Amino acid sequence: MPNDLRVAPPLEQRGFGEALARRGLAPLTRHPVTTLQINVGWRCDLACTHCHVEAGPKRTEMMDRKTADRILTVLRGSSSVTTVDLTGGAPELNAQFRHLVVGARALGLQVIDRCNLTVLLEPGQEDTAAFLAEHLVRVVASLPCTTEETVDAQRGRRVFERSIEALHKLARLGYGRPGSPLTLDLVYNPPGATLPPPQAKLEAIYRQELKEHFGIEFHRLLTITNMPIRRFARALEREGKADAYSSLLIAHFNPETVSGLMCRSLVSVGYDGRLHDCDFNQMLDLPLGGKARTIWEAADLTGLEGDPIETARHCFGCTAGAGSSCGGTLLNAKPARARGSEVVRKETGREPS
């Protein structure tokens, strides 16, 4: 059973690179870069237990204008990039957030906002939802369960109630409706040390329950495996589950996921302009596997094709079971129901990532 922590650990606790090599899948190298994921800063109005960034209200790490401008310059010369993926913390709290959205949209790129929902109700953020709609930003919002008890346990008191309020605010603007160009995707991650259930099945449950109880519609549900990094890693240690969780991920290594790993087509840039192979590597301070180390060293992102990708033990989190990425499961994902490639092509003039 994929969710059973009692699953026998493999005889060898081998590293990720070796697991790839034994199946003839090493070295892991980059394809053309289609997505730049920008972590604009670690400040957040929440401090969730599963957060691999360890974000929270007291964090001060934030991107400045000079770095944001450099990113837009590099994007201008990166013809393979179709998508800018803004994350944090709560990216909306960063002073550069709107500058990056407007700049990326002016370049014809699709923009994703990884939104915790509650930030849309924070003082000073009253017009953020309308701003997102005006610029056709795709909202990818965390909602780890359809019940108050589970969400509040993972994310804090009254977070579920406020998340539903924020979803209603987005719905009034047209987000999540079938056929709407205002895309709303929801993100599920398990409440603890288990793998996510099958994405398509869980999506059907979310769709039914959110519609029935709250009148809320959305486009896709993305299931994401918890990464044993930072705050979640420490919670595992405290509960004595760190080794068992690591064994669970390794035991469910699925070579079929490797061709679709997000690091093959995505580059991550931190608030300080440093480049990484993904947001997880960024939090572990693992630099980009290729030569460029910062956004100032990379003339464009097209030149990174073919570079090696830096991997470590946490990468088993991306290859366990059906696989995991910021875009949800890597295998057996149901195609988007209400917003297809045609909409992305129409909006951006480029192929969807």
Ligand code: SF4
């Ligand atoms: S953790 Fe990052 S580098 Fe490792 S497999 Fe996942 S996306 Fe790739």
